[in-house]
Amino acid sequence: MHACMADSSAVPAAQQFCRFEMALTRDGNQTLFSASMAGTLRLIVYLALACVLMVFDHHGHWLAKARYGAAFVIEPAYRLAGLPSQAIDNLQVAFASRKKLTEQNRRLRQDLLLANARLNRMAAVAKQNQKLKQLLETQRTLGMKVQLARLIDVDLGTYRHRIMLNVGSNQGVTPGQVIIDANGIMGQVVEALPDTCVGMLITDPDSAIPVVIERTGVRTVAHGSRQGGRLLLPDIPVSADVRAGDRLLTSGLGGRYPPGFPVGTIASVKPGASGMFLRAVAQPAAHLKRSSNVLLLRDLAPPMGPPAPAIPMGPPVKLAPEAVQARRGES
Secondary structure (H helix, E strand, C coil): CHHHHHCCCCCHHHHHHHHHHHHHHHHCCCCCCCHHHHHHHHHHHHHHHHHHHHHHHHHHCHHHHHHHHHHHHHHHHHHHHHHHHHHHHHHHHHCCCHHHHHHHHHHHHHHHHHHHHHHHHHHHHHHHHHHHHHHHHHHHHHCCCEEEEEEEEEEECCCCEEEEECCCHHHCCCCCCEEECCCCEEEEEEEECCCCEEEEECCCCCCEEEEEECCCCCEEEEEECCCCCCEEEEEEECCCCCCCCCEEEECCCCCCCCCCCEEEEEEEEEECCCCCEEEEEEEECCCCCCCCEEEEECCCCCCCCCCCCCCCCCCCHHHCHHHHHHHHHHC
């Protein structure tokens, strides 16, 4: 370069060569086909190749087929890679403590029992609602004033059949009120306490209820018994037409029980010990052992027997003999 600067009188061609040499010296390593230029060319080639492959794959779908074929090789590798985690899970389950499994089993049994208890309670509530519906329907059909009560105690011993209800004199209950359920007569109130009352069932040995056989109209009296909560009819005439299956209704005699209420169904009929009467056994119509809600009748039946004797009354005071004599003395 110094030689070129010193020799300023050289020919023009030599001057051009010196200028070219100086340009190369200033650029250092820069050449016409540098490394950056080669990388750019490779990138252009790769982009063009990618565009060609995308066009071919769009028309022939050969790349998807290649991936599907490669899956047969890659899928076993995935399974092999997942084997360690599966083995660890299996070992954890296999070596789980017995205490933990027992606790889980106990909790599951408890949940099952609780679920069964809830189902049974729902079924019981549904049955109770059905019974209450029947009682309300009975009240509507009767067209009588009634009072709803609930059983709080039952005494079905050998010598007495009594029940206790959750209403008493403070709620307007009086002795003699008839107790019924949705199926028939249950008994009557014999004692009224302030907030409870005691009822005597028709199967009590001290109970007697006038009844009439629905089919024939024969009247008789049904007594309580100690024979498993049944009714006895010991005074049926031999000539009466009575058979098993006949329904018994209240006759209304005596004025205690309203007429027309179901009392029971005759189960068997046989001659009595004396041979002069028939002896029948009847099953009560009311559910004496299953009813939990009952109705108390407020309207008693009018008496159907003979009229009560007139109360004896003397003559008026003005016509009494002493008053007449006193008037005569004054005159």
